[in-house]
Amino acid sequence: MEHARITSLQVAERAGVSQSAVSRVFTPGASASAKTTAKVRKAAEELGYRPNRVARAMITGKSRIIGLIVAYLENQFYPQALERFSNALQEQGYHVLVFTATNSPEKVEEVMRDLLDFQVDGIITASVAVTSDLTVRCNAAGIPVVMFNRGQDGADVNAVTSDNLAGGRKVADFLVRCGHKHIAHISGWEGSSTGRDRCRGFIEGLAAHGREPLMIIDGMYDRDTAAQAARDLMNAPTPPDAIFVGNDHMAFAVMDTLRHELGLQIPQDVAIVGFDDVALAAWPSYDLTTVRQPLNRMVDATVDMLIAQIDEGVVAPRKVAFDGPLIVRGTTRQPKGPET
Amino acid sequence: MEHARITSLQVAERAGVSQSAVSRVFTPGASASAKTTAKVRKAAEELGYRPNRVARAMITGKSRIIGLIVAYLENQFYPQALERFSNALQEQGYHVLVFTATNSPEKVEEVMRDLLDFQVDGIITASVAVTSDLTVRCNAAGIPVVMFNRGQDGADVNAVTSDNLAGGRKVADFLVRCGHKHIAHISGWEGSSTGRDRCRGFIEGLAAHGREPLMIIDGMYDRDTAAQAARDLMNAPTPPDAIFVGNDHMAFAVMDTLRHELGLQIPQDVAIVGFDDVALAAWPSYDLTTVRQPLNRMVDATVDMLIAQIDEGVVAPRKVAFDGPLIVRGTTRQPKGPET
DNA sequence: GATTAACTTGCAAACGTATGCAAAGCGGTT
DNA sequence: AACCGCTTTGCATACGTTTGCAAGTTAATC
Numbered sequence: 162m163e164h165a166r167i168t169s170l171q172v173a174e175r176a177g178v179s180q181s182a183v184s185r186v187f188t189p190g191a192s193a194s195a196k197t198t199a200k201v202r203k204a205a206e207e208l209g210y211r212p213n214r215v216a217r218a219m220i221t222g223k224s225r226i227i228g229l230i231v232a233y234l235e236n237q238f239y240p241q242a243l244e245r246f247s248n249a250l251q252e253q254g255y256h257v258l259v260f261t262a263t264n265s266p267e268k269v270e271e272v273m274r275d276l277l278d279f280q281v282d283g284i285i286t287a288s289v290a291v292t293s294d295l296t297v298r299c300n301a302a303g304i305p306v307v308m309f310n311r312g313q314d315g316a317d318v319n320a321v322t323s324d325n326l327a328g329g330r331k332v333a334d335f336l337v338r339c340g341h342k343h344i345a346h347i348s349g350w351e352g353s354s355t356g357r358d359r360c361r362g363f364i365e366g367l368a369a370h371g372r373e374p375l376m377i378i379d380g381m382y383d384r385d386t387a388a389q390a391a392r393d394l395m396n397a398p399t400p401p402d403a404i405f406v407g408n409d410h411m412a413f414a415v416m417d418t419l420r421h422e423l424g425l426q427i428p429q430d431v432a433i434v435g436f437d438d439v440a441l442a443a444w445p446s447y448d449l450t451t452v453r454q455p456l457n458r459m460v461d462a463t464v465d466m467l468i469a470q471i472d473e474g475v476v477a478p479r480k481v482a483f484d485g486p487l488i489v490r491g492t493t494r495q496p497k498g499p500e501t
Numbered sequence: 502m503e504h505a506r507i508t509s510l511q512v513a514e515r516a517g518v519s520q521s522a523v524s525r526v527f528t529p530g531a532s533a534s535a536k537t538t539a540k541v542r543k544a545a546e547e548l549g550y551r552p553n554r555v556a557r558a559m560i561t562g563k564s565r566i567i568g569l570i571v572a573y574l575e576n577q578f579y580p581q582a583l584e585r586f587s588n589a590l591q592e593q594g595y596h597v598l599v600f601t602a603t604n605s606p607e608k609v610e611e612v613m614r615d616l617l618d619f620q621v622d623g624i625i626t627a628s629v630a631v632t633s634d635l636t637v638r639c640n641a642a643g644i645p646v647v648m649f650n651r652g653q654d655g656a657d658v659n660a661v662t663s664d665n666l667a668g669g670r671k672v673a674d675f676l677v678r679c680g681h682k683h684i685a686h687i688s689g690w691e692g693s694s695t696g697r698d699r700c701r702g703f704i705e706g707l708a709a710h711g712r713e714p715l716m717i718i719d720g721m722y723d724r725d726t727a728a729q730a731a732r733d734l735m736n737a738p739t740p741p742d743a744i745f746v747g748n749d750h751m752a753f754a755v756m757d758t759l760r761h762e763l764g765l766q767i768p769q770d771v772a773i774v775g776f777d778d779v780a781l782a783a784w785p786s787y788d789l790t791t792v793r794q795p796l797n798r799m800v801d802a803t804v805d806m807l808i809a810q811i812d813e814g815v816v817a818p819r820k821v822a823f824d825g826p827l828i829v830r831g832t833t834r835q836p837k838g839p840e841t
Numbered sequence: 842g843a844t845t846a847a848c849t850t851g852c853a854a855a856c857g858t859a860t861g862c863a864a865a866g867c868g869g870t871t
Numbered sequence: 872a873a874c875c876g877c878t879t880t881g882c883a884t885a886c887g888t889t890t891g892c893a894a895g896t897t898a899a900t901c
Contacts, residue, residue: 169857169858170857170858180858181859181860181880181881181882182879182881183858184857185859187858188860191859191860192878193880197879211617211618212858213618213857213858214618215555215559215564215858216559216856216857216858216859216886217858218858219559219856219858219859219885219887219888220857220858220859220860220885221859221886226619234580234583235581237577240575240579240583241574243574243580243583244574244575247600248601256599256619257598257599258597259583259596260587261587261588275596277551278552278554279554279566280554302506413784414784416786417784417785420786421786440575441781444753444757445760446753446756446760446786447786509888518851519850519852520851520888521851521888521889528888528889531889531890532848534848534849534897537849552887553887554888556886556888557888558856559856559857559858559886559887560855560856560888560889560890561856561889562856
């Protein structure tokens, strides 16, 4: 016995007005007199009527749903972002349809097609590689796409990131000032703009002191890969006395390996710096020195950008990068030299 | 210049068939000859046609969207569950609309109304308190609701959990066999069935050995509250030599406090047992003995239950509890006695 | 080859809402 | 009382699909 859904027509009958009147009462910005509004509200209340968003989406072409494509939730950064996205969008009357996609471009493409079928009003891609071809097509179809925590060189796409280049530089500068001689880098995935930018900034930062990295290994944003990289670094003829790791998630794996497998002290034997400043980085077990990505500002900017484009039409793509501070904790020594 | 969306009508014209024919080709189970199927597929391919899911939802009343209500993503258990939910549902052709809700029943109610407006086919509530009144109303409206990782005593609701009672018992039994004399419990939130069941199982398990807990403090599933509980326990006249903590998330906070604030050794000074077995529990820094909740089986059962009810109509509510093994790691000593 | 059964196909009516258009109402000014 | 401008209201249509129905077509059996 399926409970029949209440429609605007039934409300109209009970209130003694036309269906259009009911619609107008529930459509912000439509004109309705105080008298009919009252009548309709009362009837709607009594029947428990609520407008059917599917029907509304069908007629207006706006679903008020935002598609969010995310790769892995294992890295704590993404649940944090997801939670905030959900809240920020809920405040604006939007809701989040979550898709998970591995990092293969084909899978992402398939997922984006799916999203378009749902008539989403906009798409946020969180750290997934997406062919710029596809985003351009979405934009052409009037559906804005914003890349979160990932950029794309020279492409016509919206992107919100932190200033990864500056972040990498800060780390390099800081580690030099701490007096480290052999500084290595377990980088973020080379296929990602974030990984590349942090790496480049780091190299530039060292260069500013006339130095260069001891070694750079791609950690693929993966725990196991990063742990292996740590082993390889420490077993080399010249082991590093400091390692800059491309994100916190890998940094935790590196710390675990150094401490519990290789029996090393942090920061006495090796200093570690991460990137992101996820909640876990502040827990005493890790107490990780890291570059904070200003998550809240990044999310808010992403949402603002998306909604602006939904409301006002797709404009010229914008790229925003927020500066993130270096949060000094216990995995590094105190610097000696002054900040440069 | 909004790019016009391609409709089934345009495909029909190009293929030289009726619009219904196009619809039938894209509707699984509808009858269409091989010839027209080919023609339609070709035309659709050329135009880049894909059925509009909103229109389809409107006519069929099925959106193929599942609403997922989740409280906090800070506890790693939930991102893991969310990821698996998303994947499992995607495989079945469903998609996930995520809502975050704090634990106030009013907020949850508001969110569920929102979900109903979206015509979701079903709702999963992950660890949020929901008035049974509301779930009954949803069921009456033909929308199945399944509670994940939370039960509700005697109410007419579907629920999937692990066997929290047995889990609590296992922990009690194990800690007694390890030779602990003073066993305390920092429990999960008393307002949640999971918290209560684990606690009750724990008490029963101790009772089976003629023992009782040294002390029980409600940790509210919150890091800070749990940390304070740990301090209070250790500062008491008789501090415990083992603490069963109501979930891993709190257990990490307790461990951090014991080690880094109180300078205690785990398990030499105090043994710690958690509940959930999130990924972090296996990392060497914590290496936490804990009761594993069989996440995959729980998620799959939730999805199966939900989809069965969507397809076959709402039947009698079912409650399922999966047994979870105790995973012994480094935060506890080796047991002496035999398993009972 | 006739008869019947099974399958295809097009027509048209939904689904529940928003909205352009024209008619109607209302208040104020002359 | 007549006129004007502005707001409110109902009518009817549209959004893009699925689906019952009846007509048409093909396949199968004797």
